[in-house]
Amino acid sequence: MEHAETAGNKIVFSVWFGLLGLTVLEVILAYRQLPLETMFSVLMVLSVIKAALIIAYFMHLRYEQPSLFVTLIPALVFILIMMTAIFADSSRLAHMRSLVQ
């Protein structure tokens, strides 16, 4: 294989434990009485960290050419950011409900 370096055992298992730890942290947080928005934000930040760990080490994007990273990930992130534009309406929708059964 062409990879000069890949994650060694030590890294793989630390990432694994890191992911399990973050999961436990998420579950604990779910039982705190936080407002939904706060909890959503915190959980999403943790999930993005988990996703980044998986992409970087398990999918070893960290060990690929940087060009692969700089073309794929920004494209995906750009699409996701654009999609958030739809939320401008959904919050509005709640105030404009009309029909009653």
Place this chain on the structure above:
Amino acid sequence: MGKAFAVVLTIITTVSVAIFVSRHWWFPEVASAHGGAMDHQFLETFVGAAIGFILAQLGLAAFAWKYGERKGETRPIRIFPGGAKWLVVLALVYVGSEIILLEFVGQKVWAAMYFTPPAADSLQVQVLAGQFAFYFRYPGPDGKFGPIHTGKIDETKGNFFGIDPSDPGSKDDIVTVELAVPVNKPVELLLNSKDMGHGFYVPEMRIQQDIVPGMEIPLHFTPTKIGKYDIACNQLCGLGHYTMRAFLEVMSEEDYQKWIVEQASLQ
């Protein structure tokens, strides 16, 4: 062949522009307060677009006329003076300035209709669109609408709007099949649909809005001319889409008062 192309293209350009400029087919006359600004903006865009259209088409025609290759010809090709740079600059400046101009003007018309709330003394009318008819509801003296119960709609009993008579807000509501409004008075429509997506389009008033089931969408305008206008559904709503229409009647204040009293007596 290049010369023929040039001639045909010139004819097409001339005829198209001439027809636009003759205004043989043009907007219906404005009958609302904001319509004039909109027409003005259209004209501005039109002048900008027409200049671009004529220059591009005639340029293409001229090049096709002039640069055809003749047999055995040895003339060298010529690169466009200055290369791509000046064309890029031209596009950036011309289109860019047009965009800035239009965006500023356009924002005003759009903002007047959608960002600003309707005047406080607006006449509120609720609209219920369904396959394939519009119904209108006036709040009556109490100025309040009761909720729309789609489950209670029963056309055989004349309950077109799903009114629950026990609702205090619905007691004096007036339901009509025609939209009548007094002239020069702001109107706020509250658009509802009971089944499909519909459209509410009155060309003379320069208003259009999709009606989306599940949402009550407000739309406000001020009619300025007495007359009877078509309200067309302009969002595909099913097999009878083309038959779905109603009338908007703009009346003098006295006529309107008479009309609303008459309608109230019919409830």
Place this chain on the structure above:
Amino acid sequence: MSSSSDGPLTAATAHGGHDIPSWGGGSLPYAVPSKKLGMWLFIVSDAITFSAVIFAYGYLRLAAAAWPRPFGTPSIANATVMTFVLLSSSVAMVLAVRASSLGKVSGAVGWLVATALGGVVFDILHIREWLGLIGEGVRPFHNPWGTPMFGAAFFTMTGLHMLHVTIGVVYLLVIAVGFGRRKFSAADVEVSGLYWHFVDLVWMFIFPLVYLLSAKTA
């Protein structure tokens, strides 16, 4: 499909630039073989499909007056175990890829089967969860707690993910058998690994969004 290059880098790509005139040709500006690039592109596209469904869920939940939070401790515990199983299967996958690249055939096949087994356990736990909810009366159009969209969103998102896991299990087993018979190369194992990690990654979002944000806290 022929198996494409695992060859060494050419001089041109080693420099990293793809605009340099001395492009060596026939090789790879990203320095990844075609199949791997293809899988990455598929993953980007599939991530967008998942995102669209998740965004639809967010859109409707934000617009809804109320959203049920029915998952009690047993459900959350079950889902947490599922997460652990999936994460661990990913580690097995990493080990399978490494064994295959070192040419250890039986080791690679063993780890691949272990990964697939993780997928099967995940599926079984998940189906049990589904059956439990269905038993409680949850349907795509109805549930005991109001807001019927809850069931629709739940079944659609987790169902789509479960479909991916199931496809992944079959894919991994095919690769395991093929690699054992030397029909597939180490590169093919690596590509299947990418898919499996992606499935894992998606769950990292579905688990908090579907379960944790609907956990019964009181």
Place this chain on the structure above:
Amino acid sequence: MAMEAQQHQHTAPTGFIRKYIFSLDHKVIGKQYYFLAIASVFLGMVLSWLVRIHLVWPNVHVWGLGALSPAGAPGGVISPEYYLSLLTIHGTLMVFFVLTTAPQAGFGNYALPIQIGAEDMAFPTLNMLSFWVTFLALCALVSTLFVEDGPPISGWTAYPPLSAVGSLAGPGQGMGQNLWAVSIALFCIGSLLGALNFITTTVDLRCKGMTLMRMPLTCWAWLITAILSLLSFAVLFAACVLLILDRNAGTSFFLPSGLLVNGQLQNHSGGSPLLWQHLFWFFGHPEVYIAIVPGFGVISHVLSVFSRKPVLGYKVIVTCLLAIGFLSFTVWGHHMFLSGMSPYSGFLFSIPTLIITIPATIVSLLWLGTVYGGKLRFTTCMMFALGFVSVFVTGGLGGMFLAQPSLDIFLHGTYFVVGHFHMVMGVAAIFGMFAGTYFWFPKMFGRMMNERLGKIHFWITFIGVYCIFMPMHFIGLEGMPRRYSSFVNDLMQPLMPVHKFMTIAALITGAAQFIFLFNLFWSMYKGPKAPENPWESTTLEWTVPSPPPFDNFGGKHPVVYHDAYEYGDVHNGKDYVMQTDPAGQPAKS
């Protein structure tokens, strides 16, 4: 070594089925896509004839239609609801199975590997699979014409609730709409597989010396289109899955509560029709560029070849195409200005919509600059390229009006919109396909097309499309709504003569396409044999015999030394330098 390992070591298959049906050869697959698009475009065109005929002569009997659809067209007279069915299938066929397949999957599959010096696509099996999935999708769509209650009536955009509540909503909304949704979902899968194949091929399989900036603009256009497909069809796929669930599993993603359809209260609650519109147009606007960007590539290429000049501003065009691709994801809201979306979003969406006209204008001006001072050779292919520039400018300028939300208040949903998008996306893209056909036909089939028939075809088509679509802009200004099967109660009655004119123009222009069809098939067997490089072009596909051998380059590995467009400097009696010519002098530009 890398080179040897990279090349596919396959030999030509011999059996008929492996050679022509389930072929792995990109050239055969390209032709399969091309003929799929030809079949779709002629079916779509006939449907548009029926639509036009119904508008102006509603009582005319159409031969055979009564037998095809006894319910929709009793005795061959088209009913108003069958009119909606016809226009739905017309739109879906044209947008998906013509504009998306032919320029990208058809010509791209055929020419891309040869132009970059590869023996085949990166994943031949996936390539075959994507064609057959697309073929299945076409079968599903066409079969709606034969199911009992006919094709769906909700238009190619399939807005819910009309598309989501089932057969209550009208004829064709039962089985027909289900088949439609399945067809589009399948089509998405086919396009996704094709797109990742295109990107991988372009990135990984270029031959020695073929740097990205030496690629013909066609290859750039296909690459950018593939990226757009990869990122946008994924969203449509999700939307179709949700629509299918709404229709068949009782979910309510797109359906709010309290709907009373046809007198029956619906059980749905909690969804929103706007969600579908967002997801659909998130795909829908990039789709417009998926249709037209390959045309940009072909036209830039063809204009350069037949002007005997290098493309003016190669790097600028590449930059503009990338900018258009990027911006195309930021503008979908301009389809929804009046949809009930937040008006602030409407205003924000109008800004990138207007900005996207800048790269489009630059590209158009660069085409004019390419033609300027050249030695134009007026082949049929060149005529269609010049025609493309003309119709693209005309159609594009209409976009300046529609991009402004305040003008859209009047023009939305009128014939102005119909004229605009037919001109800019339909006709322009089709002109790109015609140019591509006349250009690559000698390479694809080893024979030349008849130029005289080609010219006749061009003139009728060029004048015809202006006669059909320019008047649509005029009547749009009067406020004539689209998708009306007739105009009752004397609404817009004074405009009926214009409609008659357009219908007659459409019938004549459509009939002229049969000249093309005849030319295509006649030339395939009876045309004069094509030389290796009939157009004196420089790119790699013209260095191999017409038609090329199975592995494109006969086992040799081409090496590229030059840019794609080195025309003009006379050298050894030739005014062009092949990309593979090791000796030629690079042209000054």
